[in-house]
Amino acid sequence: MSLPLFRETVRPEWIDYNGHMSEAYYVLVFGFATDALMERTGLDSAYRKRTGCSLYTVEAHVRYLRDVSEGAQLAVHTRVLGAAGKKARFTHEMYVVEGPRAEPDPVATTELLMLHVDQGAGRAVPFPPEVRERLTALAEEPPGWAGRSIEPVVTTPGAR
Template sequence: MPEVLEYRDTVRPEWIDYNGHLSEPFYVMVFGFATDHLMAATGMGETYRAETGCSLYTVEAHVRYLKEVGPDADLLVTTTVLSVGAKKVRLCHELVVGGEVVATEELLAVHVAEARAAPFPDAVADRLRDHLAPAPGYAGRAIS
């Protein structure tokens, strides 16, 4: 059974737009925090970057906004890894509020060293694989 990562946050007043809902860029920011959480959990956190100069760069993202999110909402982002290659990882985040998925983000990220694609260390790749799960039905879709 894959280990699903969880990142939690709360909507802050400055994230609310003039319609009274979570503004579009803040969904992506919260998903970014969840990616940071994945990186830390798999050995690619701040210390890793400081010691190796390596990190993950997002090269493609697909966000689906499914429901509006109001002020002060408690946010839960679950993260699963869909695939791990020599230099890249594909993952999905699901943003949940009150038990309901309100947004999703599918990412393709590349492991980089000195701004060039570089292989994952074996230990990092193994930890990423601990989070492997089947792709949800929406993953891999193009915008139509």
């Protein structure tokens, strides 16, 4: 089972004072892509209603690589990197796919650590075997940028 690309168009209300998509909307689009992944892998609203469980994002690392303009046609490629116990790890890569600013390289990426949470109990619980198997069947090698941390800034006394 391969994951389809999630597609979205940059809306006028997503544009900030610099004339580009505001950082919050990159995260919104990535959130929609996560929702699409959940639908595709059976973690949909019926699953949530039946089990009381859902995925919660507990860590995210977003890289904003290029400006995105109003009307840009976006596509998000999702990778499942693994699922075990009560944790899953995904990445999303956002591309501008149509128009004069279409680019072959991603305009933004995110890496996500998710927990499978029993909403009634308010705690993380292991994936049921069939869900874990669906996710692990999709597992791919991580892209080269995944797993990085934010570079520390070293302040030298007297530096400007």
